[in-house]
Amino acid sequence: MPLPPLESIPASIVSLDDYEVLARDRVEDSIWAYLSGAAADEVTLRENRAGFERIQLLPRIFRVLSQASTGLTLFGRHYAHPVFIAPTAFHGMFYPGGEVVTMLGASAMDACMTVSTQAGMAIEDIARGAAVPPWFQLYIQPDRAFTAELVKRVEAAGCAALVITADAPLHGLRNREQRAAFRVPPGLEPVNLRGMEPVPPADRIFGSHLLAKAPTWEDLAWLRSLTKLPLVLKGVLDPADALQAEARGVDGIIVSNHGGRTLDTVPAAIEVLPSVAAAIGDRLPILLDGGIRRGTDVLKALALGASAVMVGRPILHGLAAAGATGVAHVLKILRTELEIAMALTGRATLDELDPSVIFAK
Numbered sequence: 001m002p003l004p005p006l007e008s009i010p011a012s013i014v015s016l017d018d019y020e021v022l023a024r025d026r027v028e029d030s031i032w033a034y035l036s037g038a039a040a041d042e043v044t045l046r047e048n049r050a051g052f053e054r055i056q057l058l059p060r061i062f063r064v065l066s067q068a069s070t071g072l073t074l075f076g077r078h079y080a081h082p083v084f085i086a087p088t089a090f091h092g093m094f095y096p097g098g099e100v101v102t103m104l105g106a107s108a109m110d111a112c113m114t115v116s117t118q119a120g121m122a123i124e125d126i127a128r129g130a131a132v133p134p135w136f137q138l139y140i141q142p143d144r145a146f147t148a149e150l151v152k153r154v155e156a157a158g159c160a161a162l163v164i165t166a167d168a169p170l171h172g173l174r175n176r177e178q179r180a181a182f183r184v185p186p187g188l189e190p191v192n193l194r195g196m197e198p199v200p201p202a203d204r205i206f207g208s209h210l211l212a213k214a215p216t217w218e219d220l221a222w223l224r225s226l227t228k229l230p231l232v233l234k235g236v237l238d239p240a241d242a243l244q245a246e247a248r249g250v251d252g253i254i255v256s257n258h259g260g261r262t263l264d265t266v267p268a269a270i271e272v273l274p275s276v277a278a279a280i281g282d283r284l285p286i287l288l289d290g291g292i293r294r295g296t297d298v299l300k301a302l303a304l305g306a307s308a309v310m311v312g313r314p315i316l317h318g319l320a321a322a323g324a325t326g327v328a329h330v331l332k333i334l335r336t337e338l339e340i341a342m343a344l345t346g347r348a349t350l351d352e353l354d355p356s357v358i359f360a361k
């Protein structure tokens with residue numbers, strides 16, 4: 001499938017926020033509530049942005065930039081830049097063709113896409129078109145035998161890492177979605193979970209079946225024994241959990257509050273990153289997501305201990321606004337902004353990004 005040229009995007013669309021405005025006109029109200037909303041009062045959603053805005057940069061001047069690069073190596077693979085696509089559910093809600101179209105845009109920008117367990121398309125079909133082998137995000141299912149089969153499929157499809165989401169044993173309390181009566185549109189289903197017994201609804205949480213099979217640390221050890229893929233744990237906020245994950249043999253950690261969509265009033269991801277980075281040191285790579293909207297945000301996250309970042313909602317804004325071209329343009333904007341931020345702070349490589357680029361008040 002050819003990618004329509006970036007020139008087809010209006011010249012006035014220059015930032016990720018512009019894509020949010022463009023997408024708003026193209027997405028039906030209840031789906032918009034699902035995409036944009038977060039848990040409860042959405043305090044954490046706002047904090048994810050405010051956390052980045054509170055951090056100021058301190059540039060160095062006259063540094064040698066002639067060999068500048070955004071390249072990095074993670075789990076033995078080279079990546080052209082540190083902007084990864086976070087896993088998000090059902091891309092078909094936002095654009096016909098769903099995840100395959102997102103992958104087309106990601107491939108045009110050499111970006112690594114993480115495919116959600118809740119994707120509306122088969123992992124094999126999504127991975128087939130990938131220029132960069134995707135990562136797969138796993139929600140450990142109540143049926144562990146089914147989960148094991150899914151992991152084998154993911155390996156066979158050529159995925160390069162398994163991202164295990166740990167912060168959502170339950171769906172967060174999404175009042176904005178409830179008010180808008182959000183439902184997954186007919187015709188979309190989590191096709192990679194086909195064949196699994198659906199989890200019936202319950203009228204209470206404690207004492208019902210809902211938490212009976214919730215994942216525990218033992219599941220991590222079980223997954224470790226099941227696959228050679230790098231295991232990356234998503235949804236870590238407490239350094240003690242990061243250390244526990246390391247002890248259980250994970251290969252990487254994603255500092256994330258799920259874009260504010262699980263437990264409200266937890267701190268901004270960028271605010272807890274330094275404490276997780278201090279605990280883990282250089283022993284494991286750390287990624288961060290939540291609120292990345294500017295190249296300066298990418299730079300701040302890398303300076304405070306992340307090796308790469310993931311971006312959620314803006315990718316869906318690009319997809320809704322202009323399909324694969326929109327996804328590619330969102331990624332291009334972020335990468336270009338990162339390069340500008342690196343050049344203007346006098347940092348030629350990602351290795352040169354450390355806390356010295358952050359202004360200490």
Ligand SMILES: Cc1cc2nc3c(=O)[nH]c(=O)nc-3n(C[C@H](O)[C@H](O)[C@H](O)COP(=O)(O)O)c2cc1C
Pocket residue numbers: 034035036048086087088089116117118137165234256257258259260261289290291292310311312313314
């Ligand atoms: C519409 C939507 C769907 C999401 N679906 C998933 C999912 O299926 N699995 C998952 O681990 N995280 C999911 N997330 C969370 C993202 O992976 C990521 O943590 C979050 O979006 C990052 O914040 P940002 O949107 O500010 O970039 C979803 C987020 C959104 C906005």
Ligand SMILES: CCCCCCC(=O)C(=O)O
Pocket residue numbers: 089118168184258261
């Ligand atoms: C509409 C199905 C939602 C599945 C869970 C996806 C998710 O993690 C999210 O944040 O939303």
